[in-house]
Amino acid sequence: MKKVSKRGGFSDRNGIKPENVEIQLHDFDKRTRVQLQNMISKFYSEVYGPDLYYGRPHIQEFIRFVLGTVYSETIDTRRKYDDDPIIEMINDTILNGDYDEVLTLVEALVQYWDSYLKENVGYQYYDEYGNTYLMSSLYEDANIYFEREYVGYRFVDGIIVPISNSYEIETINESLKNGYKPVYDHISKANKLLADREKPDYENSIKESISAVEAICKIITGINGGEATLGNMLKKLESKGVEIHRGLKSAFNILYGYTSDANGIRHAGDIGGPSSTFEEAKFMLIACCAFVNYLTAICAD
Numbered sequence: 001m002k003k004v005s006k007r008g009g010f011s012d013r014n015g016i017k018p019e020n021v022e023i024q025l026h027d028f029d030k031r032t033r034v035q036l037q038n039m040i041s042k043f044y045s046e047v048y049g050p051d052l053y054y055g056r057p058h059i060q061e062f063i064r065f066v067l068g069t070v071y072s073e074t075i076d077t078r079r080k081y082d083d084d085p086i087i088e089m090i091n092d093t094i095l096n097g098d099y100d101e102v103l104t105l106v107e108a109l110v111q112y113w114d115s116y117l118k119e120n121v122g123y124q125y126y127d128e129y130g131n132t133y134l135m136s137s138l139y140e141d142a143n144i145y146f147e148r149e150y151v152g153y154r155f156v157d158g159i160i161v162p163i164s165n166s167y168e169i170e171t172i173n174e175s176l177k178n179g180y181k182p183v184y185d186h187i188s189k190a191n192k193l194l195a196d197r198e199k200p201d202y203e204n205s206i207k208e209s210i211s212a213v214e215a216i217c218k219i220i221t222g223i224n225g226g227e228a229t230l231g232n233m234l235k236k237l238e239s240k241g242v243e244i245h246r247g248l249k250s251a252f253n254i255l256y257g258y259t260s261d262a263n264g265i266r267h268a269g270d271i272g273g274p275s276s277t278f279e280e281a282k283f284m285l286i287a288c289c290a291f292v293n294y295l296t297a298i299c300a301d
Contacts, residue, residue, distance in 0.1 A: 186212035202281035
């Protein structure tokens, strides 16, 4: 007999057979795997609408992407593939694969479909000039599933990253939407370097994070070249009537010193240097995004 498993249902609500509420990082329970599989099935239908016949060019292109790019299987462009074995392959990975394989697969599929919608639905889905989604993006929809199932990861800037809380995600996303491309580029690079679990580069992630602060200061003050140190730019902001709490200013000057002269600093993590850790890089990303958002807000007032 099939077992009922519903979050917030009678059994869960009354603690009779409570559903899992622990953050899942290195393994996913059966319920979560089923929900992720259902999510992918839902996205598949929503992206292609009623035109799900396997012989259509867009479905064949998707199948070849899954086979050739995600699973690294040989493909034959002369042949027409049935979609049933592909769906079974995807479902098998989500239901039985290691957690990292599940996340790699989900990330690849959502990225592919997001690009497909941008190209084929266009402005109704995504405004490329305003760099904004006009409706809920697939990334946002996936994050709802992740949050509901206590998956310890979220999509941020199109890639899956480990998270601690929703505030951190919102802080990063807000800084990515501030409208200044140099700031976006630095934050995006810092996030990708931090999220690369195969070849993480925490040192350069930290440098990209602090570079985002430099970039927003350069934009606001107009200072460039050798004079564009963080200290000088913060003083320039104050001379233009932008009041920054002296403790906050001092804290960022100190952090800037760590990242600018890491080899001269003698402490456990060597922030900004080759011994930097994930925790340090994550802290710098969140802190710098928060400061970017702060400067953007107070200069807009």
